Amino acid sequence: MRDTIVIQVSPYPPEPGADYHEQLAHQLSRELKAPVIVLAGLNHLKLHEAIKQYGVIEIHDRVIVYRAFWAPRIAECKNPITIVRYLIASLKALAQVVRTAKKYAKKVIAHFHYGPTTWPGALLGEHYPLGMILARALKARVFWTIHAFLTPHQLLQESRERRLSTLLALPLIAYYLTIARIAATACHKIIALVDNPSAPITTILSRLLGKRVLEEVHPPFKPLAKPSINHRRDKVLMICIGYIRKEKGYHKLLQWLANLKIKDPSIYRRLKVIIAGTIDRKKREDIEYLRNLISIKNQHKLTNVEFIIKNLSKEEFHYLLLKGDIIWCAYTKKYGPSGILAWARAFSKYAIIIGSEWSSRDHSYRTLESTSFSEHTRNLIRIYNDT
DSSP states (O other): OEEEEEEEEEOOTTSTTOHHHHHHHHHHHHHHTSOEEEEEOOTTSOHHHHHHHTTEEEEETTEEEEEOOOOOOTTTOOOHHHHHHHHHHHHHHHHHHHHHHHHHEEEEEEEEEOOTTSTTGGGGOTHHHHHHHHHHHTTOEEEEEEOOOOOHHHHHHHHHHTTOOHHHHHHHHHHHHHHHHHHHHTOSEEEEEESSTTOTHHHHHHHHHTSOEEEEEOOOOOOOOOOOOOOOOSSEEEEEESOOOGGGOHHHHHHHHHHHHHHOHHHHHTEEEEEEEOOOTTOHHHHHHHHHHHHHHHHTTOTTEEEEESOOOHHHHHHHHHHOSEEEEOOSOOSSOOHHHHHHHHTTOEEEEOOBTTBSOOSEEEOOOSOOHHHHHHHHHHHHHTO
16 A cells, blocks of 8 residues: 555646646656646637546556546526536535545645636535535545635725626625635635745735645746756846736736837847737637737837737747847736746746736746745645645
8 A cells, every 4th residue: 555645626728727637647657656647628719629638647657647527607507407407516526436436545745736716716516625625525635735716805806897786896805815715714724835035925825724834935937958058148038928918918018018119229229029929719808808919019119029820839838938138027917826937947937927826926037046846845745735
């Protein structure tokens, strides 16, 4: 019988933004010298594709991925019976995995990775808090890493931007925070993943959830093999990468470049900016935002700004990060730690960030200060063993 089996309830590639979860699962399996089970969702797929993939099992080295913890969103599925059916099926899958793991290990860790109030997150993420309660009832040790969280003030701001009336928004906010507190009662330990040490979100979460929240700094990722690039050039290259949406603050960057072109053209000529990534074509505001960025570029004749509008492959993503001198992370809104900042750390690049609940810094700095993924994983194992 093994000492410990970890069940990681989280996204997993090819779901966008799941690099952390993939690398954590593999590092945990190496450190524990045991298989890690990832109970994964299907939120990156369209409804009919998700239904096809539901229940699929994949094996990646010693990581077993079971895609069976998912319920469709109301925006995608108007049939409440279907939503409830998959929610119940997800909880049954969790119970099956926990019970099976208990036959083979003295200790079963159920580690949930979830942001309880990412709009419209919790309204259709009930399987996460219910899963935490169920895992606790089945005598698993329950841990929760919070990757994203909207404070009540941010939720109210979001509701106004979505043109929800205050009468409707306030009950929704109360609902989000209530189920977050219910989920917290089932957890042995709660961890906030942050950009920098001493981030304010740790204190905010402790107060809102009524339970002490530990802090872990998002580790740098392990990059793919680095291609050889000649960095000797006249221009300083700034990379803006990932989904193109308003909270990335690219409009402010372009406006700053327009001012710089007038006030200090010699410095302006030394800069080159690449904005690379895709948009969510289902969201009209994202399409309009991209049009606005292109309009600012054309209006001010910012010839040193280049757009690459496409779904980047991993190789293209890594190539651009390696090629750049500065990585843009100065987002106007921060609801969780920045995966792009973690990649900047991986490539030892300068990053520009804005202080937020998730970061104690507000400046440009060399990203060499965080722990490695193996150290981060060993910290989590120590937290597992402390309960």
